[in-house]
Every structure is written in C-alpha cells, then in structure tokens.
Amino acid sequence: xxxxxxxxxxxxxxxxxxxxxxxxxxxxxxxxxGWLTTVDHKKIGFLYGFFALIFFLIGGFEALLxxxxxxxxxxxxxxxxxxxxxxxxxGTTMIFLAVMPLSSAFFNFIMPLQIGARDVxxxxxxxxxxxxFVAGAxxxxxxxxxxxxxxxxxxxxxxxxxPITSKTFNPKHSIDFWVMGLQLLGVASIAASLNFxxxxxxxxxxxxxxxxxxxxxWMTLVTSFLIILSFPAITIALVQLMMxxxxxxxxFEVSGGGMPILWQHLFWVFGHPEVYILILxxxxxISEILPTFSRKPLFGYPIVVFSGAxxxxxxxxxxxxxxxxxxxxxxxxxxFALATMAxxxxxxxxxxxxxxxxxxxxxxxRTPMLFALGFVWxxxxxxxxxxxxxxxxxxxxxxxSYFVVAHFHYVLIGGSIFALLAGLHYWFPLMFxxxxxxxxxxxxxxxxxxxxxxxxxxMHFLGLNGMPRxxxxxxxxxxxNSANFxxxxxxxxxxxxxxIYFAVLAYTYFKGEKVGRDYWDGRTLEWSLQNPPPxxxxxxxxxxxxxxxxxxxxxxxxxxxxxxxxxxxEEEAHGGIHMPYGSIWPFVASMGLLVAAIGATCFDANxxxxxxxxxxxxxxxxxxxxLGIYFWSLEGNEGYHLHLDKDGKVVEDxxxxx
Amino acid sequence: MSSHAATIDHHHDPTTSTGxxxxxxxxxxxxxxxxxxxxxxISTHLIYRLHPPAGGLDPKAVFSPELTSFSTFILLMSSLMxxxxxxxxxxxxxxxxxxxLLTTIFFGMIFLGCQVYEFxxxxxxxxxxxxxxxxxxxxxxxxxxxGCHVAIGVLWLVLMYxxxxxxxxxxxxxxxxxxxxxxxxxxxxxxxxxxxxxxxxVHALQVEPGFGAAMTSFxxxxxxxxxxxxxxxxGCVWFARPRGPVQFGVAxxxxxxxxxxxxxxxxxxWIVIFTAVYLLEYL
Numbered sequence: 047x048x049x050x051x052x053x054x055x056x057x058x059x060x061x062x063x064x065x066x067x068x069x070x071x072x073x074x075x076x077x078x079x080g081w082l083t084t085v086d087h088k089k090i091g092f093l094y095g096f097f098a099l100i101f102f103l104i105g106g107f108e109a110l111l112x113x114x115x116x117x118x119x120x121x122x123x124x125x126x127x128x129x130x131x132x133x134x135x136x137g138t139t140m141i142f143l144a145v146m147p148l149s150s151a152f153f154n155f156i157m158p159l160q161i162g163a164r165d166v167x168x169x170x171x172x173x174x175x176x177x178x179f180v181a182g183a184x185x186x187x188x189x190x191x192x193x194x195x196x197x198x199x200x201x202x203x204x205x206x207x208x209p210i211t212s213k214t215f216n217p218k219h220s221i222d223f224w225v226m227g228l229q230l231l232g233v234a235s236i237a238a239s240l241n242f243x244x245x246x247x248x249x250x251x252x253x254x255x256x257x258x259x260x261x262x263x264w265m266t267l268v269t270s271f272l273i274i275l276s277f278p279a280i281t282i283a284l285v286q287l288m289m290x291x292x293x294x295x296x297x298f299e300v301s302g303g304g305m306p307i308l309w310q311h312l313f314w315v316f317g318h319p320e321v322y323i324l325i326l327x328x329x330x331x332i333s334e335i336l337p338t339f340s341r342k343p344l345f346g347y348p349i350v351v352f353s354g355a356x357x358x359x360x361x362x363x364x365x366x367x368x369x370x371x372x373x374x375x376x377x378x379x380x381x382f383a384l385a386t387m388a389x390x391x392x393x394x395x396x397x398x399x400x401x402x403x404x405x406x407x408x409x410x411x412r413t414p415m416l417f418a419l420g421f422v423w424x425x426x427x428x429x430x431x432x433x434x435x436x437x438x439x440x441x442x443x444x445x446x447s448y449f450v451v452a453h454f455h456y457v458l459i460g461g462s463i464f465a466l467l468a469g470l471h472y473w474f475p476l477m478f479x480x481x482x483x484x485x486x487x488x489x490x491x492x493x494x495x496x497x498x499x500x501x502x503x504x505m506h507f508l509g510l511n512g513m514p515r516x517x518x519x520x521x522x523x524x525x526x527n528s529a530n531f532x533x534x535x536x537x538x539x540x541x542x543x544x545x546i547y548f549a550v551l552a553y554t555y556f557k558g559e560k561v562g563r564d565y566w567d568g569r570t571l572e573w574s575l576q577n578p579p580p581x582x583x584x585x586x587x588x589x590x591x592x593x594x595x596x597x598x599x600x601x602x603x604x605x606x607x608x609x610x611x612x613x614x615x616e617e618e619a620h621g622g623i624h625m626p627y628g629s630i631w632p633f634v635a636s637m638g639l640l641v642a643a644i645g646a647t648c649f650d651a652n653x654x655x656x657x658x659x660x661x662x663x664x665x666x667x668x669x670x671x672x673l674g675i676y677f678w679s680l681e682g683n684e685g686y687h688l689h690l691d692k693d694g695k696v697v698e699d700x701x702x703x704x
Numbered sequence: 705m706s707s708h709a710a711t712i713d714h715h716h717d718p719t720t721s722t723g724x725x726x727x728x729x730x731x732x733x734x735x736x737x738x739x740x741x742x743x744x745x746i747s748t749h750l751i752y753r754l755h756p757p758a759g760g761l762d763p764k765a766v767f768s769p770e771l772t773s774f775s776t777f778i779l780l781m782s783s784l785m786x787x788x789x790x791x792x793x794x795x796x797x798x799x800x801x802x803x804x805l806l807t808t809i810f811f812g813m814i815f816l817g818c819q820v821y822e823f824x825x826x827x828x829x830x831x832x833x834x835x836x837x838x839x840x841x842x843x844x845x846x847x848x849x850x851g852c853h854v855a856i857g858v859l860w861l862v863l864m865y866x867x868x869x870x871x872x873x874x875x876x877x878x879x880x881x882x883x884x885x886x887x888x889x890x891x892x893x894x895x896x897x898x899x900x901x902x903x904x905x906v907h908a909l910q911v912e913p914g915f916g917a918a919m920t921s922f923x924x925x926x927x928x929x930x931x932x933x934x935x936x937x938x939g940c941v942w943f944a945r946p947r948g949p950v951q952f953g954v955a956x957x958x959x960x961x962x963x964x965x966x967x968x969x970x971x972x973x974w975i976v977i978f979t980a981v982y983l984l985e986y987l
Contacts (some may be wrong), residue, residue, distance in 0.1 A: 066881045167726045236737055244729045248720035274733060278740035286748065289845060294835035297748070297845075303757025303838040313742060676863065678883065 091155030137204030162251025163404030185226030208351025340407025372453030413487030417468030424460025449509025512565030642667025
C-alpha cells in the first residue's frame with residue numbers, strides 16, 4: 047500500500063527533484079525499525095516508561111544491598127568502596143533514570159491527549175530526547191562492566207562535591223562517567239522540556255484555554271520551565287568539573303585559588319529546583335486521580351495551579367538551605383530559612399485543596415485512589431520534617447544525618463513514587479486496554495505502604511541519635527542497632543511489595559482483563575479515546591467547553607457529536623488527518639553523542655601531539671551527531687495523511703506530502 | 705508572523721493556539737535556558753574576580769580593549785545584516801537574503817578571527833593559559849563558550865545559505881543532495897582558509913621588520929592556503945550559479961527568523977560579557 051502510494055507520487059510530479067534513497071521516510075510501524083524510527087508520542091512515552099522501570103528495579107536492588115550492609119553493626123557484606131559506589135548509583139539512578147523518565151513517560155503519553163493534540167510540537171526532537179536519555183543512562187552505568195581499578199561505577203555521591211570528585215582524590219574514570227552521563231541526561235531533559243513547553247502553549251485544542259488545562263498539564267508546564275532554567279547551572283558546573291579533571295583548570299582546585307564551595311552553590315541552584323522537578327509531576331497526577339475517584343471536580347482549581355507555579359518560582363530561591371552548615375553568614379542563612387518556610391505555604395494550600403476535593407465526595411476506594419491517599423498522607427509527613435530542616439539551628443543538628451535520609455525518602459517514595467505508581471494503575475486501562483487486578487493492586491499497595499514506613503520511619507530516630515549518612519558501617523555500642531535492623535526488614539518488605547506490584551503489572555500487560563473505553567468514568571479528554579489510543583489520537587480534534595472537558599462531553603452528547611461531525615468534515619476537506627513521518631536521524635544523532643561520550647570518558651588523555659583514541663573517538667561521535675542533525679533537517683518535516691472511512695478504518699494517503 | 709504564515713499555506717501550517725509559530729516559541733524558550741548557561745559562567749568569572757587568588761594576574765595587564773571593541777562592533781553589525789536577511793526572506797527576496805546571510809557569515813568570521821588572535825596573543829605574549837591562573841580558567845571558559853556559540857551560529861548560517869539553493873519543482877537538477885553537501889563543505893573550507901591566511905598575514909606583519917619582508921614571508925608560508933582559498937572561492941561561485949527555481953522562499957522565513965533570534969541573542973550575550981569581563985576592569 048505504501049509502495050503504490052509512492053509510485054503514484056513520482057508519476058504525478060515527475061519534475062520533482064529526487065531525494066537520495068537513504069533520506070526516504072521510513073514506513074515501518076512495527077519491529078525494531080518501527081521502534082527506532084518512531085515519532086509517536088505514545089510509543090516514545092512507552093519506551094521512557096519501559097527504561098525507567100528497568101532502572102527503578104536496578105536502583106531498588108542497589109538500595110537492598112545498602113540496607114543489607116547496614117542491617118547489623120560492623121557488617122562486611124560490602125566493602126567501603128562498594129558501599130560508596132552503591133549509594134552514589136542508587137541516588138543518581140533513582141533521580142535521573144527512574145523518577146524523571148517515569149514522569150517524562152506520563153508527560154509524553156498523557157499530556158498531548160489531555161490537551162486534545164495529535165502529537166507533540168516537534169515529534170522528531172522528542173525521539174532525540176528519548177535516545178539521548180538512553181545514551182546518558184548507558185554512560186552512567188558503563189563503569190559496572192569495566193575494571194574497577196581504573197574505571198568502576200561513579201562513587202562521589204549524587205551531589206559530586208569536589209574535592210571528592212577532583213582528579214587528585216578520584217583519579218579513576220568513574221567520575222568522568224558520572225559527569226558525561228549527567229551531561230547527556232541534561233541535554234535530553236532540556237530538549238524534551240522545550241518540546242513540552244511549545245506543545246502545551248501552542249497545540250491546545252480549540253476552547254482549551256490555559257485555565258481549562260488539566261492540572262497534570264499545568265504541572266508538566268511548570269516542571270518543564272524548571273528543567274530548562276535549572277539544568278544549565280549543573281551543566282556548567284559539570285563542564286567546570288570536567289575542565290578541572292581533564293585540562294588542569296582550577297575552578298574548584300584550592301591550590302589554584304578555586305573554591306570548592308562554588309560547586310555546592312551551582313549544584314544546589316540546580317539541585318533544589320530538581321526536587322520540585324521530581325514532585326510537581328506527582329502532584330499533577332494526584333490532582334487528576336483524586337477528582338476522578340471522588341466523583342467531584344478538583345476543589346479550588348485556580349489555587350492549585352497557582353500554588354504549583356508558586357512552588358516553582360520559590361524553588362529557585364531556597365538552594366542554600368542545603369548548605370546551612372557551610373558558614374554563609376547570618377543574613378544569608380536567615381533569608382534562605384525564611385524562603386524555605388514560605389514554600390510550605392503553597393504546598394499546604396495544595397494539601398488542603400486535595401482534602402477539599404475528597405470532602406463530601408462519593409469516594410471510590412480503588413487501587414489508584416489508595417496510592418493517591420497514601421501520597422497525601424506520606425508526602426505531608428515528609429513535608430513536616432522538611433519544615434524542621436528549614437529552621438537553620440535545628441538543621442545544624444540534622445545535617446547529613448539519617449534524619450535527612452528519612453525526610454527525602456518520605457517525599458520521594460511517599461511522594462513521587464506513590465503518585466507514579468498510582469498513575470500507572472490509573473492510566474493502564476487507557477494505555478493498554480487492560481485493567482490491573484484490583485485485589486492484587488490492593489495487596490501491593492498495603493505491602494508497599496507498610497514496608498515503606500517500617501523502613502524509613504525509624505531513620506528519623508537514627509538521625510536524631512546521631513547516625514551520619516553515607517557511612518558504610520557502625521559500631522554496636524552506639525544505640526543504632528535495633529532501628530537499623532527494623533529498617534532493613536522494612537526494606538525487604540518494601541522490595542517484596544514492589545515485586546508484587548510489577549509482577550502484576552507485567553502479567554496484566556499480557557494477560558489482563560480487557561476493558562472498554564473510559565474505564566474509570568474519567569473527567570479529562572484522554573478518556574474520550576478508545577484504548578489503546580490510535581496513532582492519530584483524535585479522529586476529529588475536539589472543541590473544549592469546560593474545565594473537565596470529557597465530563598462535559600458525556601453530559602452534552604448531542605451537541606458534541608454534531609460538532610465532531612462538523613470538524614471531521616472540515617478536516618477531510620483540508621486533506622484528512624495529518625501525520626508526521628518517522629525518522630531514523632534523531633536516533634543517529636543520539637548514538638553519535640553516545641560514541642563521543644565513550645571517547646571522552648573511557649580513554650586517558652595522551653600528552654603527545656596528534657589525534658589519539660580519546661580525541662579521535664570523540665570527534666567521530668561529534669561528526670555522527672552533526673550528520674544526524676544535518677540529514678534530519680534535509681529530510682524535512684513533511685508528513686502524510688490519514689482518512690477514516692465509514693467504518694472508522696484507516697486509509698493512508700501519501701499522494702500529497704507536506 | 706502567524707497571519708503571515710497562514711497566508712502562505714493555509715493547508716498545512718497548523719494554526720497554533722497562540723498564533724506564535726512553534727519554531728519561534730521553541731527558540732525563545734531555548735534562549736531563556738541559554739541565559740542561565742551564560743549566567744552561570746559569568747557569575748563564576750565575577751565571583752573569582754571579587755575573590756582573586758593572591759598573586760593572580762591583573763586583567764588590565766592582559767586585555768587589549770581596542771581589539772575587543774572592534775570585534776564587538778563587528779558582531780553588532782553582523783546582527784544588523786542578520787535582521788536584513790530576515791526582512792528579505794519575509795518579502796520573498798531570496799537573492800537579497802543570500803547576500804545578507806553571506807555578510808553575516810563574513811562578520812561572524814571576523815569576530816571569530818579576532819578571538820583566535822586574542823587567545824593566542826594572551827597565551828604566548830601575555831602568558832595567561834587555561835591552567836596557569838584562575839583568571840585564565842574563567843576567562844577562556846566563558847569567552848570560549850561564547851565563541852562556540854558564534855561558531856555554531858556561523859555553521860547554521862552556512863547551512864541555511866546552502867539550503868537556499870535546494871532546487872524546486874520544475875528544476876531539472878537531480879543531484880541536489882550531493883550538491884548541498886559539497887556546497888556546504890566548500891564554503892566551510894573557504895571560511896577556514898580565509899581565517900588561516902588572514903591570521904598568517906597579521907602574523908607576518910607583526911614579526912617581519914618591513915612591509916616587503918612581511919609580504920615575502922607571508923606568500924612563502926601561505927602560498928598553499930591562498931591557492932586553496934581561490935579554488936574554494938571558485939567552487940562556491942560555481943555552486944551558486946543560477947540553476948532554475950529553488951525551494952526556498954517566504955515559507956522559510958520562520959527558519960531564518962529563528963536562526964536570527966539565536967544570532968541576536970549570542971550578540972547580546974557578548975555585550976554583557978564585554979561589559980562585565982572587560983569594561984568593568986577599567987572603572
């Protein structure tokens with residue numbers, strides 16, 4: 047069918063200059079080439095989720111090893127070096143390779159559906175983001191497979207403070223992997239965020255005003271702005287660290303006049319907004335789930351939206367609360383303490399609005415709702431200990447203790463992860479047309495909930511009793527034994543809970559019970575689609591009349607159907623549904639970055655003149671990336687058309703490409 | 705712009721919710737992000753200027769503000785040419801657009817040439833290297849990053865200029881793809897050779913005692929470069945010969961405009977760098 051259409055194209059416009067064969071648009075929709083060349087936001091979202099879940103399991107396994115080592119005093123399951131590597135990779139993996147890409151999976155899959163769009167604004171850029179993320183993940187983890195004496199996996203903690211990461215104290219290539227891996231992940235995140243920003247601002251369906259956007263879309267927008275504005279700080283800090291390590295500069299070298307404290311500032315200028323990059327998507331998901339299962343619209347929608355934006359703004363003004371003990375002076379400390387306390391206000395407002403949504407609702411206690419309620423409760427606990435940290439004198443006691451570990455696991459597992467797990471259950475019927483077993487879903491929730499609290503609640507006491515973070519073992523006479531033992535047991539329970547959750551998810555993907563459209567009786571536009579959604583998403587672009595657009599449609603069917611038929615006719619008159627062609631070039635450009643990063647990290651600098659392995663391979667990678675981008679631009683952004691016949695069957699039409 | 709784009713092709717330029725073309729919005733958002741990149745670098749430089757290490761270099765003993773003022777002026781003028789290129793293509797004037805693009809490229813290359821000269825002058829004559837002083841560390845990283853932005857901009861301009869020769873429907877040209885690549889490669893080789901030869905000329909004038917001796921030495925050292933330059937120049941003229949209708953016009957105005965936004969931004973950043981890094985030292 048494709049081939050005949052192509053011939054028709056050539057005979058019709060014989061005069062058109064021929065494109066070289068390798069610039070021809072790929073048409074494979076299945077198989078390996080289908081996945082590598084896809085520009086469909088749903089497939090890209092699926093791949094993001096797939097990779098994120100793999101890394102989530104790896105990061106979880108690393109956590110279990112850490113807890114096993116700390117189960118009893120003076121344990122020797124791990125050496126100190128292995129322990130350093132594991133807690134570094136656990137943190138880095140969970141933040142950059144699990145929570146962020148899982149959020150990104152939802153941004154990709156759900157956000158365009160919620161605003162009534164057929165794809166993101168730049169489909170090929172979206173594919174580039176995905177594959178660059180994969181390249182970064184490979185670089186970050188490549189050290190596991192190389193000899194530990196010279197390479198090894200990164201071991202400088204997720205914050206990478208120099209001089210721990212300086213060449214003098216860490217001459218191995220492991221830190222180079224960390225630097226370059228994060229650089230690639232930064233490129234991927236910024237490119238993806240630029241795409242989401244343009245998509246949300248510019249690709250909304252008619253009638254979908256900004257104040258009608260679902261809260262999840264709003265939080266996607268705020269998160270994207272946080273990413274494009276905060277990642278540059280760490281990108282430059284990493285460049286400076288890379289220069290220090292490779293070109294003997296002295297940005298953070300005390301001997302050359304540099305100040306390591308500068309790294310801490312630059313890192314946390316990125317690092318604190320990053321915390322909100324992890325939690326705001328979660329808040330968005332919760333703001334979708336609570337109304338659906340309370341059978342009520344979200345309480346105080348504008349306030350929830352503004353609170354989210356307010357958290358985003360304030361997120362840039364609090365970075366130094368990670369550095370209260372560095373001696374910044376009274377004024378700076380007081381200012382950052384006050385700004386930090388101020389963030390509690392919009393956060394508290396959100397929690398009250400969620401409670402307001404539940405209040406008087408007809409609550410449906412299904413699995414996503416359980417996770418969502420767990421989120422509200424657990425996130426609040428984490429927020430409370432956060433406020434304790436904001437008081438600088440108290441923080442001086444808690445700094446770098448297990449109290450901090452307890453705090454951020456409450457906001458990251460009890461917060462982000464609970465919401466993402468809720469989102470997976472919630473949108474699973476839409477994504478794959480199957481529903482996750484309710485019984486097993488509940489079991490996994492309760493096991494996870496109990497395991498999580500048993501693991502992390504005792505850590506509050508450990509911290510207040512003086513147990514420092516990032517120590518690989520402890521003496522038996524310090525009073526930390528029982529709490530550590532309980533925490534480790536809790537971690538195993540949490541591990542079992544996660545195993546149940548994902549085993550059930552995998553089973554459902556292949557064998558789960560099939561369900562029809564709009565399984566939860568939802569409120570937002572994505573539920574108006576059949577499941578799984580077709581590649582063109584909407585057979586006719588919807589017109590939005592109300593904040594809960596699909597809810598309105600369900601209650602005004604006659605009007606909406608007339609309108610849709612009208613739209614479908616208009617679109618058909620304009621040539622049908624416009625679809626973008628797939629492309630291999632984003633993948634090629636990303637793989638060029640991978641080659642360049644391998645060249646820059648895996649080889650020693652050679653002082654002799656000429657081109658050696660390090661420079662040579664890096665240059666080859668750079669050329670591949672350049673050619674990928676150049677061919678990507680030369681192939682053009684043309685697409686083809688789809689027509690739906692009377693039975694809703696799809697007919698592809700390649701006759702007039704644009 | 706949006707109404708403009710809509711009149712070009714109702715059919716396929718998808719009307720955006722805001723009326724702002726997607727590419728333009730993308731570029732604005734990217735530049736917001738780029739602000740933070742340069743903000744971090746400039747902050748680093750200024751922090752270390754406020755807390756200089758004992759016995760560090762004095763920037764006033766290193767900088768030569770006359771040359772930098774000149775290159776700043778050239779970069780500003782390149783922005784003017786960029787703006788003219790955008791206006792030209794918005795009116796569908798491909799020829800005028802091409803000349804403006806070429807001038808922008810030319811001015812951009814003068815700026816880059818000044819930077820290459822400045823760097824080697826600082827390293828060899830003023831003994832300020834990337835690693836021997838904190839000033840060198842922050843200065844070269846900051847201005848080098850800016851130079852990379854200009855170089856990427858020049859590369860983009862070159863590819864856009866070459867893109868304007870893509871044959872349109874009705875052209876008999878069947879090998880446009882290899883022509884594009886060879887054309888771009890030739891132009892890049894030309895630019896690099898012009899840079900090399902010019903720097904060679906400056907070097908000869910500085911090192912040799914008299915004008916005649918300088919010319920002799922210059923011709924002796926740069927003979928191959930000059931020959932290659934002439935050849936590349938001829939190649940560029942040959943590729944640019946008129947060959948029928950092209951696929952480049954008002955519809956591509958948004959592409960040129962996005963590139964222009966980037967170029968102007970890099971220019972504005974330089975004004976900030978010039979003020980903060982050079983001029984502030986003389987206050």
